[in-house]
Amino acid sequence: MTSSINTETGERSDLLESLNRHRSFLRFTVRDLTDEQAAERPTRSELCLGGLLKHVAATEQGWVNFMMDGATALGSADDADLGDRALEFSMLKGETLTGLLEAYDQVAARTDELVATLPDLDISHPLPAAPWFEPGARWSARRVLLHIIAETAQHAGHADILRESLDGAKTMG
Template sequence: MTETPSIPNPISDERGLLLLLLDNQRTAFRNALSGLTEEQARSVPSASEMSLASLLKHVIDGEEAMTSRITGTPRGGGEDPVAAWMAAWNVTDDETVGVLLARFGEAQHATEAAVAAETDLDRDVHLPADVARWMTPGVAYTVRYLLLHQIEELARHAGHADIIRQSLDGARADTLGLG
């Protein structure tokens, strides 16, 4: 069954639209994982080194990092953000699809709360130099930019997820929940 976005329709403002677009991409991820076993979700069936589970963990980490930057809430551990980014590709034995999907839902709710509480989408958000070097140069890192970048990242990786899912069993993420 297709996941229904948690954002009410009709969308009449920019915040709602940005959250809806994020949620559309989250739904693509959930659909790509629909009905798979743990072994399938962790497998690497294509030329890429990515599995659906590692992609999911990566996008969760990216969303959590974005939300923590928007809210100014430091992430646990105080570790190097680049090292954290690299580690987010590695799925541990205890990070089952169910655990990761629950964390995905928590990240979604945290993002929605942060966006609802934000008074100015044009507010500059500080990015450490070792993070900013991976971002688009010459732009202001505003709340709006970070949300749009997260949509971009989710869309890019939802496409990867679709290819991986097709490589596993021929199913397409965009049609898995229709029926």
């Protein structure tokens, strides 16, 4: 599908530039690591670098699905769904850092394509019922993209701390 929307300048360009900057920071934290290192938990937290990468990809994919299909794309806030989401923060047997990075690249490409082709960033859907969302709230595609950027930036910061704890390497500085 060819879009007549210009993503080289303007709002969409700014959104994608910001998102891609934070994606780069996150990807940079896992540079030159083995699968074993990416699965390590170097702090008291349950977080590992591979798990963070997997979580960010799953979160971005879920929100992009929401932009297209509404609240049902995000699943429910029940305990079973939350238990499955906890697995996003771990590298499971058979998962590799290379595979997680490839999956993240696929999610990113889909997001970027949607931003380039979505007719209007003002289209919105009601949020699903969950204790962390205001009842009756709606989010536009623009608001979802801002949320994806914030999530990616926050987790890139977590990843920076984990990487420094793991081997002293720093993302910035």
